[in-house]
Amino acid sequence: MAQRDGRTVLITGAARGIGAATARRLARDGGRLVLSDVDGVGVEKLAAELGGVAVRADVTNAADIARMVDEPYQRWGRLDVLFNNAGVIRLQPLLDVTEAEWNRVLDVNLKAVFFVLQAVARRMKTQSPMPGSELRGKLIQTASIAGYRGGNHLMTPYSASKAGVISLTRSAAQALAADRITSNCVCPGAVDTAMWEQIDREWGALHGWGPREAWKRRIAGIPLGRPETPDDVAGVIAFLASADSDYMTGQAIKVDGGMVMGD
């Protein structure tokens, strides 16, 4: 069970990786999709493949957020599910982090996640409940296990941003419960996407390692014995988007093969 009731979904960072895998999964489940990304070409291609609507939007730009959030309301008169997923990273020793780099990562991963959530919640609050549900809408963020344990020591701004996403997910859950809007987030582990290719390059360069060495070290010892795929995350997003999770709010769900157990 997931989207068979035709829930409307907006996905940010949908052009590739976890966002694209989730778009494919929710399209299979019968969801009606608005796919958004700063990579306009990538998101157009995926929308054409899946029969969704593409919106080129930079989530750090207020006008882009307004246009993106308006799209499902113009088309369908409502938005049932937000998957607030776009993110960036940079690996650097803590002592080398500049203010510009701090701002770049925090602007996309935390500030934009908040203002996208806020713009969506303002609209969701005024819509009728979803068909067959007592809820008006569902907000789902992508945090990370990096938000729990300080992450890798080479990703200080990223880890801080993801701890912030867990925090604002819970603030939104509290603030919006009376409006019958839920807010939850997923915390993936080491997912084989373009983001990890970048991590592998930057981490490897700092240590003089060859290609895929950082990745091999990171995935060694994962309790479930294999690295994570974007589909592993997409399955949990499908659950959070579905009526089966309607009684959950304020939760941060680790989807990491057991890398981090407990808090």
Ligand SMILES: NC(=O)c1ccc[n+]([C@@H]2O[C@H](COP(=O)([O-])OP(=O)(O)OC[C@H]3O[C@@H](n4cnc5c(N)ncnc54)[C@H](O)[C@@H]3O)[C@@H](O)[C@H]2O)c1
């Ligand atoms: N890959 C991992 O191991 C991992 C682990 C934990 C959490 N995450 C999180 O999952 C999410 C998706 O990551 P991914 O691994 O699929 O990465 P990815 O780099 O493959 O995809 C990220 C997408 O976000 C888009 N994006 C970046 N900046 C944007 C902006 N300003 N406006 C709009 N779109 C923008 C990119 O164009 C890209 O399509 C991110 O929030 C990331 O932090 C990833």
